[in-house]
């Protein structure tokens with residue numbers, strides 16, 4: 427029995443270019459063959475992005491290690507979201523190189539190809555299908571090669587069911603599996619959306635301000651969740667909440683005016699005079 431009526435939604439990932447699921451990075455496969463010989467999952471070098479002459483990213487260099495949990499911090503307008511846009515193919519850099527693993531040139535792949543290669547992205551605002559149940563949302567995220575209708579009709583394999591069950595447990599929504607997603611709290615919707623990325627088994631997860639609007643308990647659970655995902659996955663988390671950043675980050679990168687201002691353990695960057703001046707305040 428389904429808890430909610432299934433709405434008539436026609437969705438074709440090939441033609442709905444701006445569709446939210448595509449933008450979420452819900453690809454078909456997890457890019458298992460990724461070449462990470464040198465231990466680096468993401469390499470960005472000399473990246474420049476300008477908008478009408480304004481340099482949003484300015485000779486940016488960034489390296490993320492396999493299994494690392496990196497936090498990106500910095501003032502409003504520093505270029506944090508633009509950085510994620512470059513990695514996911516939403517924005518093309520004017521110059522510079524961007525590699526996923528050793529050999530996948532992100533500047534030559536489409537957004538869909540990048541998602542399929544194993545990079546999942548979560549935007550700030552949750553974009554779940556509210557009328558569908560929690561389980562159905564995860565089911566759809568798993569079967570992105572079909573329309574919504576075809577996806578819900580197609581039978582799940584045993585392995586796919588197991589994967590959804592495992593993700594439900596990871597995001598602590600087992601007991602809400604049949605609830606319409608629209609009835610979840612804001613925080614639970616965020617967890618569901620993270621789950622929709624996880625069923626795709628991405629190797630690199632990009633999360634933009636994941637704890638904005640969450641309760642303290644939800645923020646704490648998110649910290650635990652991210653720590654448990656690191657190592658198996660690589661994570662890049664943009665967040666302004668320093669308490670949260672301090673509780674999860676391996677290393678922190680401070681962006682300022684489109685460039686890396688400082689990088690290292692949080693205590694170290696917090697003591698950096700320039701960082702205090704431009705971001706943390708005195």
Ligand SMILES: Nc1ncnc2c1ncn2[C@@H]1O[C@H](COP(=O)(O)OP(=O)(O)OP(=O)(O)O)[C@@H](O)[C@H]1O
Nearest residue numbers: 477478481482500501502503504505506507508509
């Ligand atoms: N599509 C666009 N067109 C024009 N300007 C843009 C575009 N996207 C971003 N910008 C500008 O580039 C700069 C960097 O924006 P970005 O959104 O990357 O900052 P951010 O670090 O994510 O900031 P916040 O902490 O407020 O989210 C800003 O000045 C922004 O106005």
Ligand SMILES: [Mg+2]
Nearest residue numbers: 506507508634
């Ligand atoms: Mg932003």
